[in-house]
Amino acid sequence: MNTIELLTELAVMPLVAFVIGLAMVLMMRKIAAKIQRRVGPPLLQPLYDIVKLYAKQTQNSHGLLHDIGIVMAVGGYIAAETMVPVPGMNGIADKSGLLTLAYVTMIPSLGLALGVGQCANPNGSIGIARALTAMLAYDVPFVIIIFGAAWVYGGNNMIDMIAAQQLGGIATWGVARMPLLAIAGLFAMYAMLGKQPFEIYVAPAEIATGPMVEMGGKHLGGLFVMQCFQLFTASAVYVSIFLGGGENWPLFLVKLFAVVAIPMSMAFVFPRHRTEDVLLSVWRWPVLIGLAGVWLAMH
């Protein structure tokens, strides 16, 4: 495969990811509406929101780093998308691997943290402290899963993982070979998506303790974009590890949305956890299940 094709792939993959991410946001809000007996937003509402935010008249910035943070947040995910193989496109997945992806996806969090820090808003700092703590929480089960996958598939190259699963059919899917890890992974992804009960740090609406509190206009828009990418990345990774990746686009999409739908439909029936409860709820069962899963996978 020559460099031109690769470069085009690299250009296309983030776009695809963004579109799918928008759709996921839409679905998320629809589900919420259904549960709360509302009509819910129209089809393009998520896109409209972003466009509106970018087009706002007054754009307040607390300085260069405030913007840089958002750039890092969006750019980091754009880069991350090129490492997530989708049907027909592998990007640089074989040059980076699952582990690298995991660490690249930490950069947006760092960027967000830096941007918020620059705002010099005390509540912002609190929110960041909580966000990073949450990251510490859900990354533990996440890396356990990464380990399990790498052990089972004999490497952390996602392309090989997908290939291995597609070769053997459903019986060889990750979910079949390491069911416990799949459950733990669901938890981890759930926490990663930052929906109830794990969304104490975004809490934008009530007393302003969220990192978004200083974010308006482009900044918030950037965060929305980031959220789309986040949804896609998390689900795509889960699908590639456990659900055999995408044989073709329709199947792939189905899997993706199914994976996102599960936590979303749970999310809105939960209250919000305090930070320490987040730690506890992610560290107790998911981690135990994950370790058990690894043990199972290794014996």
Added chain:
Amino acid sequence: MSQSSLSILLLGALGLVGIGVGGLVLSRNLYRLVLALAVAETGGNLLLVLAGFRPGAAAPIIEPGRAVAAMVDPVPQAMVLTSIVIGVGVQAFALGLAIRARAAYGSLDMDELRGRMEADIDAEAGAPPAASQHAPAIARLAGQPEAKP
């Protein structure tokens, strides 16, 4: 001369040693210490002479009609002469020290002198006194004995 009487001589010498050494560890008075030392050394010297003693043998001085074969070993006698003089020197010096100590501290009691000495050493070194009465027993164990008023 029989073995038993020889061992009586031995007993005598060692008795002196025992008495002297006992005094050396028991008495606190400087002068008595010197005396005890003298007694003990006397015992030691007697023992040394005994090392060359033969019953019935004569003093090792050539005189008409005295067989060299029938003389006691002269070497220990020479040695004992030396050690006696050594003892005298040391005791004299010890006495001198005792006199000075009394002149300086007005006492001949070893414990008190020792207390004063420790106090002087600490004072000269500018070190704090070793241990107070309130210090735990373990610290006082290492501390100086408190000088009597």
Added chain:
Amino acid sequence: MNPSVVALVVALPLLAAFLLPLVPGSARRVVGPLVLLVLTGIGMRLWDVASVAPVVLAVGDFLPPLGIVFYVDSVAALFVLAVALLCLLFWPWAGEGEHLDRKQSLTLILAAACGGLAVSGDLFNVYVFYELAAVASYGLAAGGRGAAGQVATFRYVILGSLGSLLALFGITLVYFMTGTVNLAHLAELAPKALVGVPGLAAFLLILLGLGVKAELFLVNAWAPEVYATAETRVSALLAGLVSKLALLVLVRLLVLVFPLPGTHEALLVLGLLGMLTGELAAYKARDVRRMLAWSSIGQLGAAFMAFSVPGDAGLVAGIAIALHHMLVKPALFLLAGRWGGSLGRIAGAARRSPLGAVLFVLFALSLLGVPPLPGFWAKYLLLSGLAGQPGGLWWLGGLVVLLTTVVEAVYLFRVIGALYSRDEGSVAADQSATAVAGSGMLAAVLLVIALSAPVLAGTLDRMAVQMGDVDGYVTRVLTPPAPAVPIGVAP
């Protein structure tokens, strides 16, 4: 070379000491140093000769074992040299009138006695010289500052005399068993005569008796108080010189006369305890002078441990440690002359006299055995000697050496930290020029040794071999070259 030169080692300083009060005032000051210089020359000459073959002198031409023998091997020669040089270094230059004369003649007598201890080959003669050294050092110690010194010395005298008494018992016992006091003769008879309970008992009595001066554990309680009260000059001589000669004598006896089972173990245990107690006590010391006293107890414990290792390995290690300590501890005591007080008294002293502080650090590091300073090689020899032995007791000794070195580092660096502390308004005294000069010379020697270590190592080995050669000793002493005018016949 006429072997009678050996007699001068003793006779010359004594002569000077006797004559000193009679010499007219102006010349009086130079007599002592001159004699010591001559003694240095003799020492060098002896070193040259003895490193080829030991020198034997039958005093008064009376063939051993009847008469007294002086035996100079390279170790003895080296110690003679050291005696002369150290006495010169710590010579009482200043002082008022008669006291100065007395101190000078006592120092000369000390030199004579130490020389005698180094060269004498006769058990009772050793005892006499030991007593001479004892009385001289009593006098010097008591001549120090104030009455506290005299009390301390009195306690020292009592302990020392009891020790000498014990040694005398030991000698008596040996005489009972063998009927001779000539070391070579004893070495010949020992395997048959000096065995079993009485032999070991005699060794124990002599060890504990002469151990008093060697700061052997159990009989060294005098050291801290004496060193704390005597003039540092005297402390340096006692800790640096006298203790080593007592040690040397004990080792000669151990090698020649008492190669019994059990003696090495006894020496090891005593040395081990000495090192343990000394170093730990120094850790708690509240002033530098007593700290040094305890640390020298510890170092001598190390030396005893080294000599307790059987064979030449032990001798090499022991000689190395003894010589190193003989070099380092005097220098430290010199510096402690002004900086002998509590840590509070010396805070920030390095600012006032940086050179002195640097010297202190140098010697401290060598004492700790930091390579490439000589102290390291001494420690290395000691440890490898101990490690070479099979079995627990020796390894325990090695462990103790390692642990106590850590303690040593803590208290020495406590002092260094005080010297270099930067808090203003310190009351530290300047270091005296003489102390800096003296310790500077010793430091130069130390560095030279450090640089020429590989060469000196060979010399050390040869010395040890010569010292451990019992048969050579016996044959050389008991079959000497026929004297000019033969008197009597050997038995």
Added chain:
Amino acid sequence: MLTRYGALIFAAGFAFFLFVLFAGQPLGAPPMTVGRAVLDQAPAAVGAANIVTSVVLAYRGIDTMGELAILFAASTAVGLVLGRGRGHAAPTAEPGGFILQAGVDLLFPLLLVVGFYIILHGHLTPGGGFQGGVVLAAAFVLPVLARPAEQPSHGAMAWVEGLAGTAFIVTGLAALAFDRAFLAPLLGAGQLGALVSAGTLPILYLAVGLKVGAELASLLLRFTEEEAAR
């Protein structure tokens, strides 16, 4: 209290152990390894009728030199500790009674004679430098008891001490001049038992006697001074 009993027990135990050790030795039957040879050879070799003397001054001469040095060191040390410079006689000390003074005047020459006799016959009869020296010392201390005011000067004492000691060592060194070892007896053995015999031994003994006498006397005088000083 406990320590006192402990001390007693240890002292007794010490004596007991020594007894155990020495009782096992050939009491009364010494090996005399060296002693025998000395007895055989000394008369011919040294020529002193008193063999102990020949051991003290010839065979073990170095020991004797050492003990002279010890005495000297002791008196020097005592001088260092006590001495306030030259002898300050205490005028307060009042003279002794008539009988004491008269007795001393009577005894002084007698003691001198006896002392020197013992010294000079040291190589023939029991006695010798040490014993005689002590008598001499007594001779010089007695007058001080009688008349504390007039003391022999330390200066003179010092001269005697120094010269006597020097004489001993020089006699020893003289041997080197004759290419003999240090302290080798010179001037031949002589006629056994005669007053002038045993070569240099009498000279040595004279030195020893004077030295011992001077040292002891100066020691005693120092003490008397110190007593008088307070």
Added chain:
Amino acid sequence: MTALDTVLALSTLAALTAFLFGNARSYAWLAGILLTGQIVLLAGMDLPTSASLDFTIFGQTVGWQLDGFGRFFALITVGAALASVSYMGGEWGERYAAEGKSRRWLHGSLAANVMAMLLLLASKDLIAFFIGWELTSWAGFLLMAQGTDRALRAALRYVPYAMAGAMAVLGGLVLTLAWTGTLDLDGLASAMPDLGNARLAILLVLFGTGFAIKMGLLPFHLWQTPAYAEAPGAGTAFLGAISSRMGLFGLGLLLVKMITLSRLADLSLVDGLFNARDVLAWIAALTIVLPTFTALKQNDARYLLAWHGIGQSGYMLLGLVVGDATGSAGGLLHVFNHATYQAALVLSVFAVMHRTGTADLNSLGGLVTRMPLTFLVMLMGIIGLAGLPPMNGFVSKWLVYRSLMMNGMPLLFLMTVLGTLGTILSVYKLIHNTFLGQLRAEHEQIREAPWSMTVPMLVLVGLGFLTGAAPGLALRWVAQAQAALGLPVMSYTLGGIESARGSLDMLWVVGVLFAGFGIGAILFYGVGNRSKRIHQLDNYAGGHFLSADVRYHYSDNFYAGLMHRIGPLYRGSFVWLESALASATDLTATLMQAWYRQAVPALALLAAVVLGLGWVIWR
């Protein structure tokens, strides 16, 4: 005169000149030239090069010879020294001298450190090794003690640790000599594995303790933080960058070269309960986690970094002990990477101190607008320390993770990741409380640090970035080190490693990352209205207004929620252990001294004699 001789001669010359002319304003140039010369020579020399200086003493040959393993460390050492010296050369050094502290001693002790370390790294046998080891320890002490009394006290706390370590090594040395009869490293490499388990275990404990103390492995790490944090800035940078790695060097020689990892693996301790290799791996893992989470609680930037320095050394040892090609490569590479970003971080912190006079995170903040370059340095530094792309810290950690994965060590892997996450949290606290948030009124007028300080920092992070994007540059040296140790050599490419089981090409990753940033920037700046700059106090704080006099920027209990959960786990057990040991020594010492203060010494003597005679008679 071999190249090694020249290097040693140059370093000695540097030390001498430093002690002679160190006070001169322009001395740093000379030092820089000398150090550069050493770097060039080291990089150029063909290996192994031996020095002509060697001698025989007490039957042992002592000599020096540099191989790939030593050269790798040597290059880092000299490089770190070069950075420190250039930092010292400018305004910082002027200020240091103006405060009445001695530049001569600072330069001198730094040069002495370099010389000692080179001697250590080039040692050919255990005696030469020990000589270098001791010189390094005490030169390090000298460097730690510079500057203030606090530094001196911290250095004094280091003394017992250093001496204990040295004595442990010495004990091991003599036992080695007694058991194998040789002290030559190559000779031991063949002799040591043949020793019995018990003896090997003893040697492992002795040597291991010595090296672990120097390296600051648990539980011997307490000395390191204050000693490194309180030293003068340039010194801290050097110490933090390389000094304690000498312990790793020793462990590498011991574990890999002499004992060999395979022998280590079947050396079972506590009758087969563990094998030595696992124990070491777990010590390393704990060393990663515990100090990192201690750093999380620090409020002084210097201490925070020092604690991380301890934590990071865990990765190196872990990689080395795992010992396959990637793992050991990661561990060794991390030495280099850590040196780059740790030095940069320390220097940036001291640059902030240079301007503001404090490193207390509670009294800083908002400086990014005042010191943007320093901020940039610290940002890249923390990215490296946290081990995120694109900095080099990520590569080395990635290699370690990967080997742990491939060798199936889930718990150790989890530990390492936990360490990384904790690091991210604490370094964010660092940069947040230094450069972000509220700018304090008294810092309104702060200026950027002078070029003499920023340039070295920028060079360091630049190096970190370069070797992050193209790890092959550094992996060259690592491969040589692996070969010298007899480890499997990792096949590397310029961008990372090429492997069937998941490869890494940092060139692409970094490229994509920056492309992403570019797109993000275009999206942000290209679209929509220009944003207008508003004052930091003009923000929405839940209804009440902020004012400059109210300080709301804090570092205490920054992660309140986290601490609420894991706070109770901080027990301070090691501190307790240390003080317990100290007081035990004190008690014994008191007892010992009691012996020398007895009223009647004669009684003791008598008792001794009686008991001795009793022993003799009834023996």
